[in-house]
Amino acid sequence: MAKNKSKAEEKNKKKKLAESPAEGTPPKKKKLMPKVSDEGSDEAVSEVQTTENRDIEDLTPEERRVLERKLKKERKKEEKRLKRESAAVEEEEPNKVSAGGLSLQYLESWSKKRSEWKFQKTRQTWLLLNMYDREKVPDKYFTILLDYLGGLKGGARDTTVKKAEALIKECDKSETPEESDLHKMERIREVLQLLS
Incomplete structure (x- = not known):
């Protein structure tokens, strides 16, 4: 039990060190991407896109890759959801003859x-x-x-x-x-x- 507690304490310390910036380096900013609903106007969409572009410029190459993967994953999820919805609509309209x-x-x-x-x-x-x-x-x-x-x-x-x-x-x-x-x-x- 004592070993497990000490390991857990070490992990917590490492996390805190990783989260806090080293002396002399500026803290990294975590940027959250705002979600735009389908009801949003074109101006809001363009405003979000320009904000995203500025956010991407501030990121390190590794953070960009991570962000790109997340965005790609979200796009794929959205495509799958749209496919399921279109398939559901097609199933509702059967062309079968009795x-x-x-x-x-x-x-x-x-x-x-x-x-x-x-x-x-x-x-x-x-x-x-x-x-x-x-x-x-x-x-x-x-x-x-x-x-x-x-x-x-x-x-x-x-x-x-x-x-x-x-x-x-x-x-x-x-x-x-x-x-x-x-x-x-x-x-x-x-x-x-x-x-x-």
């Missing part, structure tokens, strides 16, 4: 450009799951979907018929059908007529 939008585009390309159209299982599955919902598949697209379902084959056709029959039974059980249920039943009947 699965529903892509499925409707898929359906439209099937109807208009069959030579360029390519089968996509995920798009067909989304359409089959959501075809009774007027909000997800508007009437404009439902007529195209009925044409598309005409060419449906295999397990997808059988599954669609079974689901439609189950939904009809479910809707028949409800005593007071709502308007949305009536539109849904109408669509289910159209699908069953087409596929049966």
Whole structure:
């Protein structure tokens, strides 16, 4: 313990000696750089720049290097902050199209450009799951979907018929059908007529 205290005392003495100027030499001035806010005027900025230039002239070469490193470090921090902010703005504005939008585009390309159209299982599955919902598949697209379902084959056709029959039974059980249920039943009947 005694050694540690004596070492600490020696360090404190060295710091005090380093901080106090030697006899005969003028004390070094520590200049603080004022920070300028974004709201500052052009006159204030130019005034600060001239003050900085005078401050730099008073510094020793070593102090200049230290100051330059600090300024460089601050510039890099500012650049990183600006990059993060711009990236955050870009993330807030996603250009992604929803699965529903892509499925409707898929359906439209099937109807208009069959030579360029390519089968996509995920798009067909989304359409089959959501075809009774007027909000997800508007009437404009439902007529195209009925044409598309005409060419449906295999397990997808059988599954669609079974689901439609189950939904009809479910809707028949409800005593007071709502308007949305009536539109849904109408669509289910159209699908069953087409596929049966």
